[in-house]
Amino acid sequence: MALMVAALVARTAESLANIPERLSEPAVERPYPLPAIETAGDLTLEKLDAAWLEHRIKPGESFFKAMRAMGFEPDTVQSVMGSGKLARSLLDLKPGQVLRARAPGGELEALDFEIDLLNRLEVRRDENGYSAELHTRPTDTKVSQAAGVVTSSLYLSAQQAGLSDKAILELAEMFGWDIDFTQDLQPGDRFAVVYNQVTLDGEKIRDGDILAAQFINRGKTYQAVRYTDPNGKVTVYKPDGRSMRKSFTRNPLPVTRITSRFNPSRLHPIFKTVRPHKGVDYGAATGTPVQVTGDGKVAFAGRQGGYGNVIIVDHGRGTRTLYGHLSRFARSLRQGQSVSQGQVIGYVGATGWATGPHLHYEFQINGQQRDPLTVALPNAQLPDAYTRHFRGQTAPWVAMLNAMTTNQVAQTEATPRQ
Numbered sequence: 001m002a003l004m005v006a007a008l009v010a011r012t013a014e015s016l017a018n019i020p021e022r023l024s025e026p027a028v029e030r031p032y033p034l035p036a037i038e039t040a041g042d043l044t045l046e047k048l049d050a051a052w053l054e055h056r057i058k059p060g061e062s063f064f065k066a067m068r069a070m071g072f073e074p075d076t077v078q079s080v081m082g083s084g085k086l087a088r089s090l091l092d093l094k095p096g097q098v099l100r101a102r103a104p105g106g107e108l109e110a111l112d113f114e115i116d117l118l119n120r121l122e123v124r125r126d127e128n129g130y131s132a133e134l135h136t137r138p139t140d141t142k143v144s145q146a147a148g149v150v151t152s153s154l155y156l157s158a159q160q161a162g163l164s165d166k167a168i169l170e171l172a173e174m175f176g177w178d179i180d181f182t183q184d185l186q187p188g189d190r191f192a193v194v195y196n197q198v199t200l201d202g203e204k205i206r207d208g209d210i211l212a213a214q215f216i217n218r219g220k221t222y223q224a225v226r227y228t229d230p231n232g233k234v235t236v237y238k239p240d241g242r243s244m245r246k247s248f249t250r251n252p253l254p255v256t257r258i259t260s261r262f263n264p265s266r267l268h269p270i271f272k273t274v275r276p277h278k279g280v281d282y283g284a285a286t287g288t289p290v291q292v293t294g295d296g297k298v299a300f301a302g303r304q305g306g307y308g309n310v311i312i313v314d315h316g317r318g319t320r321t322l323y324g325h326l327s328r329f330a331r332s333l334r335q336g337q338s339v340s341q342g343q344v345i346g347y348v349g350a351t352g353w354a355t356g357p358h359l360h361y362e363f364q365i366n367g368q369q370r371d372p373l374t375v376a377l378p379n380a381q382l383p384d385a386y387t388r389h390f391r392g393q394t395a396p397w398v399a400m401l402n403a404m405t406t407n408q409v410a411q412t413e414a415t416p417r418q
């Protein structure tokens, strides 16, 4: 025991010598103040017994090594690891993380592991050895705002406005249906964002979700709000309740090569007569997954004459889409089943009247085929039942967006032209 205490004194003195340096490192914040020990000379056994030893993990250091460096015996390390599932987090130490231990009389009584700013593992000695508990500190969210003008790139301008990478990505995603961020942006485009900041004791620790955003691209204004419905489902809408996303995607294949367009007076490749082509053919290898273009219900999945293996999906309001010449259907696909936009329903093939593997795709409104490449695709809509709830939730954010825009314009006008 005496040896153990001596080791602890030595370690403590060593760790004391490091304290000023440690305090200047911002990487780890202490969840609670360290007990005050002024100088090594003041160290008495009683004070030592009450003191917490602190050890910062070095690159490549294991829990075992770290505990040995703090002066603990392999048996002790074993018992801590045996305290249950939670102790497994100790096997995944990262450099800079902090272990703190209290060992009155040289026996480990308490071990705290600062996993991150929010989570601390507390291991305590009990009659059976050790037990571990995870303590998570509660965070708050604060509604914040940011705005900027695109100069050289959206990324740089948004970063300057204080947005994190995550928020910038989310912003681009929100307007992805309307603006092609790789091609459409130009200097002078403006953005404004209302977003949540996650805070701990009033300090920001990370960005939360974007609540509302505005993008002015080439003079045209786009706005979007994030709406959480009473069931907790999150959808991005325009402030008037129209969805940002179209209710249909244009193409049923991710990479498209159109081999035959919609053409009411086409010469048929097999029959060599004028036969209207009432869909679009996409050339693709046999087995290429076919994605349904909108939410709906499978109205038919089976074999049908020239179409070969075909799937017809009913989207409601008189709209159907058709997928022909499939080599096979998705395994679980059944008639009457609900499918959602982007879901794989079948695979490209050459069944029916086909000269080679391709997908024949039709878009029908009230039984009439329309050109899938030009037909106006409707936006998905907010269900009527949620209108009031939607307005109550999103109107304050839209008001913030509009106020920011007014400020931006006022600032620009106040700047003398050069």
Ligand SMILES: [Zn+2]
Binding pocket: 260, 277, 279, 280, 281, 359, 360, 361
């Ligand atoms: Zn065709």
